[in-house]
Amino acid sequence: MNWRIPAIVATPCFIPALCGQDCPHYFFLIMSIRVRFAPSPTGDLHVGGARTALFNWLMARKSGGTFILRVEDTDGARNTAEAAAGIIKGMRWLGLDWDEGPEVGGDCGPYFQSQRKDIYDSYFKKLEDAGRVYAEADGAMRFKFSRTAITVHDLVCGDVTFAPTEEPDMTIRRPDGSYIFHFVNVVDDIEMRMTHVLRGEDHLSNTWKHIDLFNAFGATPPTYAHIPLILNPDGSKMSKRDEGSAIEHSYMNAGFLPAAVFNYLCMLGWTPKAESEKLSREELTALFDADAIHSSNAKFDLKKALWFNAQYLRELSPEELLKHALPFLAAKGLAWTNDTMAAAAVHSVREKVSLLTELPEWVHYFFREDYPFEADVVTKLKAKPENAGLLKAAAEQLALAGEWTEQGVHDAVEAAAKALSVKPGAMMPLLRFALSGQSRGPGVTTIAHLIGKEKTLARIERALVEVMGA
RNA sequence: GACCCCUUCGUCUAGCGGUUAGGACACAUCCCUUUCACGGAUGCGACACGAGUUCGAUUCUCGUAGGGGUCGCCA
Secondary structure: OOOOOOOEEEEEOOOHHHHOOOOOOEEEEEOOOEEEEOOOOOOOOEHHHHHHHHHHHHHHHHHOOEEEEOEOOOOOOOOOHHHHHHHHHHHHHHOOOOOEEOOOEOOOOOOEHHHOHHHHHHHHHHHHHOOOEEEOOOOOEEEOOOOOOEEEEEOOOEEEEEOOOOOOOEEEEOOOOOEOHHHHHHHHHHHOOOOEEEEEHHHHHHHHHHHHHHHHOOOOOOEEEEEOOEEOOOOOEOOOOOOOOEHHHHHHOOOOOHHHHHHHHHOOOEOOOOOOOOOOHHHHHHHOOHHHEOOOOEEOOHHHHHHHHHHHHOOOOHHHHHHHHHHHHHHOOOOOOOHHHHHHHHHHOOOOOOOHHHHHHHHHHHOOOOOOOOHHHHHHHHOOOHHHHHHHHHHHHHHHOOOOOHHHHHHHHHHHHHHOOOOHHHHHHHHHHHHHOOOOOOOHHHHHHHHOHHHHHHHHHHHHHHOOOO
């Protein structure tokens, strides 16, 4: 494809007086890229929309251009302020910031279409003056199509030519005077001086209508890039109820890290030229190329999304991890006074989980003394009568430990094992069970060290009495 | 029904006329190991089909099938 992102645009010489007729010169204008994400606030931010926003953001950030957020709330019956707020919340969570739009303002505002009626009225007038509109019986206004062949030059799909249409002229204004999507979308793309439009492929079939409108206004259409859709694993269209579809519900509240979702979504429909798929926001920005976006739809894969999340989770520092885990721990009623200890606790199990929501079940015993003992483990341990003695011996040796470090704990257990002629490996599971009530978790020495000597001994005593019948 | 887009392992994909068709996720096995994991190694596994172009097609063209999308006073 030849139409690269025109950060530099060639335009024929516009001062023929200086050069004479048919002058061969071109001026190279540096045109700043302006892109937008234009959601309609009818519901939560959807993965498809999020990725569209992401690609637009990437394009703007890479080129030093401008990313605009425009809320397309022309349908009073369906749009809600809550939905608009939710979309903004989701974008902020993903780390997408905009240069113009709600909350930040800009020269082309307002950025809610519901507040731009005057602008639309004046554009509508232009169409009226050009004789391109006519009224229906009930007052709705239609735009007279040019009914010529129209070619869409698309960064992703190439040249797509639509034959002169046989569809009825499209309605652009309702009887109540409010305007329809196709009209306001084009008007705003002109008014906000958009240079590129990256949007879902579901819009491709309608793009000729938009170009017809641009032509009617005597405006140059932006460069389009229609990106493929994200489908369910079974290939069906993803809708609100489907797993993984809503940013807030499926990701924010489900224990995903924004960076992981950001990364995963980028891999759906675009492959950066890099060794690894795990790439930071900065790397993705540097690598982004709208021309390299795929033209085929992609199916959503939760397993891979989880893998990305696990990767990001385990490289967080203890403090960062605790910060992200906080709401999820609190939701399970876990509380603490020592942040350093809590951070160390969650950090000790970072390689065992792929979602923040899994954290509580892995660390709850760090924060309370009344943790339950898992039934099947109880049965298993009681089956061997010598276990109580082993545990008691370990406790006695632990009580003698001088320095309460992981090494110190380890040495004590080793000494106790040696005295009874068993391997430390025979004692560790018993201790793990006593200290956590579970059969899995971080290293036993890590648990003991983190909860301290006093609690370690008390917990063993409790297990001995309550479970082992000692 | 009309029009548009798409089609490589189960999934995301690399490939841009000649490759043992590569990688990642998932799955399986082994190693590591006090558990669960992590990590390492290995394995499993694909060019939708049919014509054509060509010395040679996964790659180019056409057709078929399949999937998706659009045809709203929704966006």
